[in-house]
Amino acid sequence: MKMPSWQRAVVKVGSALIAPDDTGTSSKYLLAIARFIIECHERGQEIVLVSSGSAAAGRKHIAYNSDTIPVTVKKAMAAVGQSDMMANWSRFFDFPCAQVLMTHGDLRDRARYVSIRNTLHTLLEHDVLPIVNENDALATDEMKVGDNDNLAAMVATLVDADALFICSDIDGLFDADPRVKPDAKKIPVVDEITEEIFALAGGTTNKIATGGMRTKIEAAEKATSHGVDTYIVNGRKGETFELMLQGENPGTLFKRQQDPMSNKKHWLRHTLISQGEIVVDSTTADALLDGQSLTTTGIVDVQGDFNRGDAVVIRNGENAEAIAKGICQYSSHELLHIKGQEVSHIAEQYGYSPITEVIESNDLMILEDV
Numbered sequence: 001m002k003m004p005s006w007q008r009a010v011v012k013v014g015s016a017l018i019a020p021d022d023t024g025t026s027s028k029y030l031l032a033i034a035r036f037i038i039e040c041h042e043r044g045q046e047i048v049l050v051s052s053g054s055a056a057a058g059r060k061h062i063a064y065n066s067d068t069i070p071v072t073v074k075k076a077m078a079a080v081g082q083s084d085m086m087a088n089w090s091r092f093f094d095f096p097c098a099q100v101l102m103t104h105g106d107l108r109d110r111a112r113y114v115s116i117r118n119t120l121h122t123l124l125e126h127d128v129l130p131i132v133n134e135n136d137a138l139a140t141d142e143m144k145v146g147d148n149d150n151l152a153a154m155v156a157t158l159v160d161a162d163a164l165f166i167c168s169d170i171d172g173l174f175d176a177d178p179r180v181k182p183d184a185k186k187i188p189v190v191d192e193i194t195e196e197i198f199a200l201a202g203g204t205t206n207k208i209a210t211g212g213m214r215t216k217i218e219a220a221e222k223a224t225s226h227g228v229d230t231y232i233v234n235g236r237k238g239e240t241f242e243l244m245l246q247g248e249n250p251g252t253l254f255k256r257q258q259d260p261m262s263n264k265k266h267w268l269r270h271t272l273i274s275q276g277e278i279v280v281d282s283t284t285a286d287a288l289l290d291g292q293s294l295t296t297t298g299i300v301d302v303q304g305d306f307n308r309g310d311a312v313v314i315r316n317g318e319n320a321e322a323i324a325k326g327i328c329q330y331s332s333h334e335l336l337h338i339k340g341q342e343v344s345h346i347a348e349q350y351g352y353s354p355i356t357e358v359i360e361s362n363d364l365m366i367l368e369d370v
């Protein structure tokens with residue numbers, strides 16, 4: 001029998017599979033997924049589960065008779081449904097499950113990112129199944145990932161997975177939303193994620209899900225750039241998991257990039273959200289593209305309001321092209337005062353010797369590399 005080539009995989013399960021009706025959690029579709037996880041466990045293949053469905057599960061406890069559910073009610077549903085969702089999974093396994101809740105605020109802070117990474121690695125070393133979800137009860141707009149497809153991709157890079165399986169209610173990526181266009185055709189393999197691929201994606205019709213196809217493609221983009229093969233599969237069909245156990249592709253495979261980014265560069269590119277922009281002259285732009293650090297002299301403008309340690313985009317002032325993204329050692333306020341000046345001049349004028357690099361080359365990600 002053919003065996004899968006991956007050793008560690010992230011399996012993302014959407015709300016439509018956890019709570020398919022309005023009656024709370026259900027085992028209807030989870031049994032086949034749980035059997036798959038148990039079989040992997042017995043073979044020594046590691047799984048991290050990213051499970052949605054806390055809000056969908058919580059609808060049983062917090063009734064709300066409207067199609068548009070306010071955010072505060074959704075959060076309350078997620079808080080009450082999270083324990084149902086965990087209990088619904090853990091009853092299938094005779095090995096322990098760990099609940100790991102996180103927000104984007106945790107992932108974009110480098111120290112917390114490394115801490116979550118260590119915890120997940122330790123859980124795997126101890127044969128515990130981590131079950132990850134966004135901490136919806138406390139996440140605000142500014143600090144949430146917002147959908148579990150992207151969260152699963154971030155988790156796949158955190159744990160250095162070889163594969164990411166996004167289990168949904170559809171057979172894969174089609175050339176149009178099959179619910180809108182019934183004769184749409186499935187695309188079995190995507191070699192490269194382009195704008196044309198993104199253009200195929202529609203949203204979700206499930207009022208408690210958040211993703212739709214676009215966030216699944218975003219997730220595939222994040223994961224494949226880290227060297228993770230990404231699959232969208234139909235979690236409603238038992239045969240999906242039979243095929244996955246045999247190393248077959250039951251849905252759409254987005255092939256991993258051959259030259260994956262380093263962990264830190266990936267985090268910078270795909271996890272950090274830019275808080276502002278630094279505009280540089282073209283000589284400085286060329287120097288950055290050559291691998292040099294950014295200093296004060298080549299900066300012609302600063303836009304947005306950012307703090308020390310925030311991520312910023314660097315733009316070439318000559319053609320307005322965004323060339324790089326990096327972690328800035330100065331706030332926007334400080335930079336507005338010292339932009340364009342030599343370090344020695346800053347020391348004379350302000351009476352202190354500033355950090356020479358505004359952005360160190362090590363903290364700089366050239367956007368052309370993507």
Ligand SMILES: Nc1ncnc2c1ncn2[C@@H]1O[C@H](COP(=O)(O)OP(=O)(O)O)[C@@H](O)[C@H]1O
Pocket residue numbers: 013014015016017167168169170172173174175176177178179200201202203204205206209210211212213
């Ligand atoms: N091009 C497409 N190919 C496949 N499905 C699509 C496409 N565009 C939109 N969709 C929709 O995306 C849905 C899956 O996303 P979603 O409802 O968020 O599921 P989940 O809860 O599993 O994340 C499908 O049911 C389908 O209607």
Ligand SMILES: N[C@@H](CCC(=O)OP(=O)(O)O)C(=O)O
Pocket residue numbers: 013014015016051052053054055056078133134136146147148149208209210211212
């Ligand atoms: N964190 C949310 C799920 C968010 C989400 O992305 O849902 P889905 O599109 O069903 O994967 C919850 O547990 O309800």
